[in-house]
Amino acid sequence: MPSLALPTPVAPPTAPADAALCMATGDATDLQPELNPLFPAFLDLRGRAVLVVGGGVVALRKITALLPTGARVRVGAPCLIPGIEAMSATGAIEHLDGRFEPAWIDDAWLVVAATDDPDVNRAVAEAAEARRLWVNVVDDAPLCSFQVPARVERGPLQIAISSGGGAPMLARHLRERLETEIDESVGALGTLLVRHRRRIRAGIADTGARRRFFDDVMNSDIQTRLRRGDHDGAERALLTRIEQADTAPRTGRVALVGAGPGDAGLLTLRGLRLLNEADVILHDRLVSAEVLDLARRDAERIEVGKEAGHHHVPQDKIHALMLEHARAGRRVVRLKGGDAFVFGRGGEEIEFLRDHGIGYEVVPGITAALACAAYAGIPLTHRDHAQSVRFVTAHSKAENDELDWAGFAREGQTLAFYMGVAGLERVRARLLAHGRAGSTPCALVENGSRPEQRVVLATLDTLPDTARAHDVRSPALLFVGEVAGLAARLHWFGDAPIGANAGTNDIATTARDPDEAPLAAAA
Numbered sequence: 001m002p003s004l005a006l007p008t009p010v011a012p013p014t015a016p017a018d019a020a021l022c023m024a025t026g027d028a029t030d031l032q033p034e035l036n037p038l039f040p041a042f043l044d045l046r047g048r049a050v051l052v053v054g055g056g057v058v059a060l061r062k063i064t065a066l067l068p069t070g071a072r073v074r075v076g077a078p079c080l081i082p083g084i085e086a087m088s089a090t091g092a093i094e095h096l097d098g099r100f101e102p103a104w105i106d107d108a109w110l111v112v113a114a115t116d117d118p119d120v121n122r123a124v125a126e127a128a129e130a131r132r133l134w135v136n137v138v139d140d141a142p143l144c145s146f147q148v149p150a151r152v153e154r155g156p157l158q159i160a161i162s163s164g165g166g167a168p169m170l171a172r173h174l175r176e177r178l179e180t181e182i183d184e185s186v187g188a189l190g191t192l193l194v195r196h197r198r199r200i201r202a203g204i205a206d207t208g209a210r211r212r213f214f215d216d217v218m219n220s221d222i223q224t225r226l227r228r229g230d231h232d233g234a235e236r237a238l239l240t241r242i243e244q245a246d247t248a249p250r251t252g253r254v255a256l257v258g259a260g261p262g263d264a265g266l267l268t269l270r271g272l273r274l275l276n277e278a279d280v281i282l283h284d285r286l287v288s289a290e291v292l293d294l295a296r297r298d299a300e301r302i303e304v305g306k307e308a309g310h311h312h313v314p315q316d317k318i319h320a321l322m323l324e325h326a327r328a329g330r331r332v333v334r335l336k337g338g339d340a341f342v343f344g345r346g347g348e349e350i351e352f353l354r355d356h357g358i359g360y361e362v363v364p365g366i367t368a369a370l371a372c373a374a375y376a377g378i379p380l381t382h383r384d385h386a387q388s389v390r391f392v393t394a395h396s397k398a399e400n401d402e403l404d405w406a407g408f409a410r411e412g413q414t415l416a417f418y419m420g421v422a423g424l425e426r427v428r429a430r431l432l433a434h435g436r437a438g439s440t441p442c443a444l445v446e447n448g449s450r451p452e453q454r455v456v457l458a459t460l461d462t463l464p465d466t467a468r469a470h471d472v473r474s475p476a477l478l479f480v481g482e483v484a485g486l487a488a489r490l491h492w493f494g495d496a497p498i499g500a501n502a503g504t505n506d507i508a509t510t511a512r513d514p515d516e517a518p519l520a521a522a523a
């Protein structure tokens with residue numbers, strides 16, 4: 001269906017009754033189009049009157065974009081360039097001859113001011129606002145109540161890009177990139193699916209089965225055929241798939257997906273795919289908003305997060321939720337921070353699923369120790385300093401602490417302590433008691449891989465005091481071992497480590513200039 005994409009402006013919550021007046025007087029401060037998120041919408045203009053004021057090349061551009069939508073375009077101007085004149089002669093548009101009159105917009109649904117006279121444009125905007133009509137004033141964002149986005153079109157598909165009028169060059173640049181990246185066959189596939197829409201809906205009534213069918217189509221050779229220009233072959237393949245579609249109600253499954261430490265770029269492709277297919281997402285508190293934003297929009301999201309000491313949802317309730325949704329035939333993603341099998345209770349969850357006959361799969365994620373080490377510039381192993389690495393939980397209670405402290409105290413290894421913020425005093429005391437040197441470098445990485453990441457360097461002796469002094473909070477990971485000190489020289493992400501100059505170790509005592517470009521430093 002031909003349509004025109006347009007965002008709806010959001011009035012600021014405190015917008016005065018005369019917001020239109022602010023707009024009309026050109027005082028854009030209350031409207032701040034670059035700050036207010038706009039609402040994207042696609043308008044059905046078939047048979048609806050749209051007024052374009054102006055008879056020059058800019059108006060022609062707007063008219064040309066409007067006509068394919070089926071709008072009744074009326075063009076008001078004292079004179080027209082030949083291109084518009086010709087449209088008027090064939091009846092494609094209606095010409096309102098003369099200077100702008102507010103009565104022109106009486107029966108319009110949408111108004112476009114495209115003259116080169118700012119006073120006329122302003123008068124059009126004022127008249128439209130007074131009648132609560134959406135108005136676009138070309139190249140004058142403060143006067144606009146809607147903006148026309150940059151568009152990429154492929155058959156019935158339209159991708160609209162808007163910067164809210166704040167950075168049109170950026171939107172244009174992105175459009176150019178999409179133009180080259182999105183194959184023309186996508187449009188042909190869209191056309192094919194539109195043509196057989198009724199048949200698909202009738203043949204595959206269940207929504208879940210239909211989604212599976214579309215996934216299947218997307219992964220089939222239909223698009224390859226279309227790319228080759230084999231439209232008949234593509235259509236035959238589509239019809240076969242409709243006939244053979246699996247319409248049986250599906251049994252639910254659970255995918256345990258590791259979301260990584262926060263940076264959405266660290267999610268695996270498999271994890272992303274499952275998030276896009278999920279009906280329900282049961283996620284932990286540590287899963288970042290950026291990762292959740294990548295999931296299917298209409299997936300139900302349930303936070304089952306736990307904070308140290310504050311169990312929001314008990315483990316048996318999490319089990320019950322997985323079971324309930326999977327038995328209802330839904331695709332469940334159990335999304336966990338880092339990796340599900342590293343201090344994530346993933347083992348218990350799949351044991352439970354197995355016992356209850358629910359199908360599952362496990363998708364690994366980047367565990368916090370790997371991510372924090374990488375983003376802090378701490379090589380976990382190093383030919384000169386560490387030949388092994390151990391992931392340890394610092395969370396176990398003092399009374400049932402059966403950890404191998406004597407083994408941990410040996411040199412030549414790196415220790416990565418999870419959930420360590422509250423247990424630093426105990427870690428320090430145990431390691432010192434078992435002979436680890438007080439000068440051993442330590443690094444605390446708070447919010448690793450996230451924009452707010454902080455790295456605090458200390459030695460085993462100074463660890464608890466340094467953490468207190470810098471108010472280190474969960475989530476944070478503690479590294480103990482020679483390599484921890486290398487962060488002072490090798491860090492590249494976010495701010496320089498705190499304490500990098502404090503002579504915390506023998507290997508790395510010089511902090512890099514925080515302004516120095518990491519790549520330049522490496523070159």
Ligand SMILES: C[S@@+](CC[C@H](N)C(=O)[O-])C[C@H]1O[C@@H](n2cnc3c(N)ncnc32)[C@H](O)[C@@H]1O
Pocket residue numbers: 261262286336337338339340341342343344366367368369372417418419420445446447448449450474475476477478
């Ligand atoms: C319950 S454990 C979950 C570990 C998770 N399954 C993983 O593989 O990373 C939670 C602990 O992981 C560590 N952690 C998780 N995300 C972190 C991050 N972005 N920065 C620092 N530490 C993090 C903290 O030590 C936190 O207390």
